[in-house]
Amino acid sequence: xxxxxxxxRQLAREKFLRQQQRRTDARxxxxxxxxxxxxxxxxVLIGSLALYTTGVLKDDDKTNAGAEVTQSASPSKAPDPCDxxxxxxxxxETWKKEPAMTIDKSADYTMKLxxxxxxxxxxxxxxxxxxxxxxxxxLAGKGYFDHTTCHRLTTNGIYVLQCGDPTGSGSGGPGxxxxxxxxxxKSLKDNIYPAGTVAMANTGQPGSGGSxxxxxxxxxxxxxxxxxxxxxxxxGMTVLKxxxxxxxxxxxxxxxxxxxxxxxxxxxxxS
Numbered sequence: 001x002x003x004x005x006x007x008x009r010q011l012a013r014e015k016f017l018r019q020q021q022r023r024t025d026a027r028x029x030x031x032x033x034x035x036x037x038x039x040x041x042x043x044v045l046i047g048s049l050a051l052y053t054t055g056v057l058k059d060d061d062k063t064n065a066g067a068e069v070t071q072s073a074s075p076s077k078a079p080d081p082c083d084x085x086x087x088x089x090x091x092x093e094t095w096k097k098e099p100a101m102t103i104d105k106s107a108d109y110t111m112k113l114x115x116x117x118x119x120x121x122x123x124x125x126x127x128x129x130x131x132x133x134x135x136x137x138x139l140a141g142k143g144y145f146d147h148t149t150c151h152r153l154t155t156n157g158i159y160v161l162q163c164g165d166p167t168g169s170g171s172g173g174p175g176x177x178x179x180x181x182x183x184x185x186k187s188l189k190d191n192i193y194p195a196g197t198v199a200m201a202n203t204g205q206p207g208s209g210g211s212x213x214x215x216x217x218x219x220x221x222x223x224x225x226x227x228x229x230x231x232x233x234x235x236g237m238t239v240l241k242x243x244x245x246x247x248x249x250x251x252x253x254x255x256x257x258x259x260x261x262x263x264x265x266x267x268x269x270x271s
Contacts, residue, residue, distance in 0.1 A: 094175030145266035156253025159218035173210030198230035
């Protein structure tokens with residue numbers, strides 16, 4: 001027969017075991033909750049970095065946002081789909097003032113980028129972005145873009161190839177700036193720059209465009225702060241997709257193209 005004292009001890013021991021089990025369960029649940037929180041914070045951090053990386057298309061003495069992203073191990077490079085650049089040197093001439101207006105705003109103009117990866121033809125919007133088209137007409141006539149590299153390809157969040165910097169560093173320009181134009185273009189809906197759009201890069205400040213521009217190869221969400229001044233032809237889009245498919249050098253979604261993209265010659269013609 002169990003004595004009263006033995007029964008009291010048994011009940012106390014069972015109570016202690018129940019308390020221990022509850023504490024163990026609480027610690028396990030806490031670990032699971034913390035793991036979920038840490039995972040969620042990781043997703044937020046990655047999303048924030050993506051937004052920070054994709055929210056800007058910069059030039060003229062501004063550091064590219066992609067430099068802030070910790071780079072992963074370099075991916076294996078795809079074969080270079082482009083040819084070797086034509087012989088020649090990049091020009092370093094700059095100008096203090098925006099060129100005088102010489103284009104006919106009512107006429108049709110086309111810019112042809114003869115690149116190592118193929119020709120990219122662009123229908124320019126002279127009436128909607130006359131300062132921009134006039135500047136490109138001037139710079140192309142001076143051979144400013146000839147033998148320059150397209151220095152930046154983004155493959156995450158926004159999908160663009162950026163060109164127009166003779167230094168290839170992302171900080172070069174012609175010495176002058178041009179005003180923003182055509183920011184309410186009917187093609188820009190819901191802050192989307194559709195595939196085929198050609199637009200000006202800038203520092204993030206109004207009226208800070210120079211010579212750098214970007215070509216959108218896939219619909220990209222961007223604020224309407226970058227002058228859209230041209231549309232790539234269907235054949236030109238095929239060239240852009242070839243460049244994009246070769247990827248970029250960092251593996252982080254923002255870096256130099258793996259393809260050797262050099263503008264051998266840029267010309268602007270009036271139709």
